[in-house]
Amino acid sequence: MNRGWIICGLALTGWLWAGCAWGQTTPSTQPELQRNETPEQHEARMTWWRQARFGMFIHWGVYSVPAGTYDGKKIAGIGEWIMNRGKIPVAEYAEYAKQFNPTKFDADQWVETAQEAGMKYMVITAKHHDGFAMFHTKVDGYNIYDATPFKRDPLAELAAACQKHGMKLGFYYSQCQDWHHPGGDVKGGVHWDKAQDGDFDEYLNSVAIPQVKELLTNYGPVSVLWFDTATGLMTPQRAGEFLPLLDLQPQIIVNNRLGGGFKGDTETPEQRIPPQGFPGRDWETCMTINDTWGYKSYDTNFKSTETLLHNLVDIASKGGNYLLNVGPTSEGIIPQPEVDRIKAIGDWLKINGESIYGSGPTAFGPEAGSLDPVKKDRRGRPVWVAAWDWRCTTKPGKLFIHLLKWPGEKFELSGMKGSVTKAYMLADAQQAELAVQQSGDHVSVTLPAAPPDKIDSVLVMEEK
Ligand code: JFZ
Numbered sequence: 001m002n003r004g005w006i007i008c009g010l011a012l013t014g015w016l017w018a019g020c021a022w023g024q025t026t027p028s029t030q031p032e033l034q035r036n037e038t039p040e041q042h043e044a045r046m047t048w049w050r051q052a053r054f055g056m057f058i059h060w061g062v063y064s065v066p067a068g069t070y071d072g073k074k075i076a077g078i079g080e081w082i083m084n085r086g087k088i089p090v091a092e093y094a095e096y097a098k099q100f101n102p103t104k105f106d107a108d109q110w111v112e113t114a115q116e117a118g119m120k121y122m123v124i125t126a127k128h129h130d131g132f133a134m135f136h137t138k139v140d141g142y143n144i145y146d147a148t149p150f151k152r153d154p155l156a157e158l159a160a161a162c163q164k165h166g167m168k169l170g171f172y173y174s175q176c177q178d179w180h181h182p183g184g185d186v187k188g189g190v191h192w193d194k195a196q197d198g199d200f201d202e203y204l205n206s207v208a209i210p211q212v213k214e215l216l217t218n219y220g221p222v223s224v225l226w227f228d229t230a231t232g233l234m235t236p237q238r239a240g241e242f243l244p245l246l247d248l249q250p251q252i253i254v255n256n257r258l259g260g261g262f263k264g265d266t267e268t269p270e271q272r273i274p275p276q277g278f279p280g281r282d283w284e285t286c287m288t289i290n291d292t293w294g295y296k297s298y299d300t301n302f303k304s305t306e307t308l309l310h311n312l313v314d315i316a317s318k319g320g321n322y323l324l325n326v327g328p329t330s331e332g333i334i335p336q337p338e339v340d341r342i343k344a345i346g347d348w349l350k351i352n353g354e355s356i357y358g359s360g361p362t363a364f365g366p367e368a369g370s371l372d373p374v375k376k377d378r379r380g381r382p383v384w385v386a387a388w389d390w391r392c393t394t395k396p397g398k399l400f401i402h403l404l405k406w407p408g409e410k411f412e413l414s415g416m417k418g419s420v421t422k423a424y425m426l427a428d429a430q431q432a433e434l435a436v437q438q439s440g441d442h443v444s445v446t447l448p449a450a451p452p453d454k455i456d457s458v459l460v461m462e463e464k
Contacts, residue, residue, distance in 0.1 A: 052120035057325035059293035064330040068296030080294030090195040105332025107161035117342035118349030121168035131180025170224025216248040230259025277318030284321040295327040317391035319361035355400035359393035401459040418463035427452035
């Protein structure tokens, strides 16, 4: 079936259902599931998120115990999928919980690390596809409080720490896939253990919906709800059963992965930066620091600070947020190579944050690269060729030119609409004025002798 048909099918199912179930009392004219609010309320709800630009994703669970190795073998792929990739029986995987005792977990320290990295929000896995709750759920005993020697609720501790430090907190919740609870879905549909057999609606009603309700009730303000991997089982009707829960946290921002045609507030490109962003939609690229979300002891393929910072700037220049993942160990520690890199970004942000937080997208565009006139991808679309010389972010009356490659003596720019009144380096506290020559839409700025930053020196141009 092609995509068009799937969409038609969804729309038809939604329409039929809306017609049958609601038709008499509340005629639905809405083409898809959405929250009941005015455009003004929506704008207000998104404000902090648009300002934030940079968040910490945390994939933490029982999978940090095997940490990528099962039965003496390294299991390929992302660490939090080890139960699936290794086809580990449900009861055997559950045994890992008994070894999960992250006594070095310190919620305040995690929040402080995120703050030192300049991150404005954190989104942590409350339950991933393995079905293990990282909070003290009353749904059953398969959770970090009841099933481990740890006997603590890390989400409650994080919620308290976030409140104390003024950090926004969000929860990731795997609503469709659950490889532990009977009836939970498995992507691709193939069970490897009879214990997984069961009824999906029964799973939703006895596990997923009650747990999301707990998360939105017992942990104070929750700023983000991050659903994941909607499968075909998430019909509009089933997705619709989650929506009333959002009223428990009227300000919560929800991503686009619930399923059933619910668009949510944010697009979530994964491991990639869309060349032109998502005009008209809020969006957030989530990305691993190495090649896994959940901790794998032997994955040391960390991206460089330069790459990570360039990604942050690239994303901001296209109007998006960067949700950068860390994968804590089974002791409760964020691996040092990850801490080192995000703190280096924080050091840069301390000096250059004005060009990122609350900034708008580029006033130009072509600096990001262009579509190759000849090369096509597998689907026959032109290949995007990124350029990495500079990026632009904006604020009213100001252009921030991120010089990712130091151009030498002068920075030359075409396509300038306004007229430049002043130019200086953002890192220069004195804002010493740089010589500017403008003729028409062409601007030439004489740069200082040496770049203030090795990775990204920011040139500010004030314009009117
Ligand atoms: C999902 C999870 O399966 C994974 O373990 C991790 O939590 C990640 C953040 O999300 O994986 C996905 C989901 C969506 C896409 C790719 C991987 N996608 O849309 O391309």
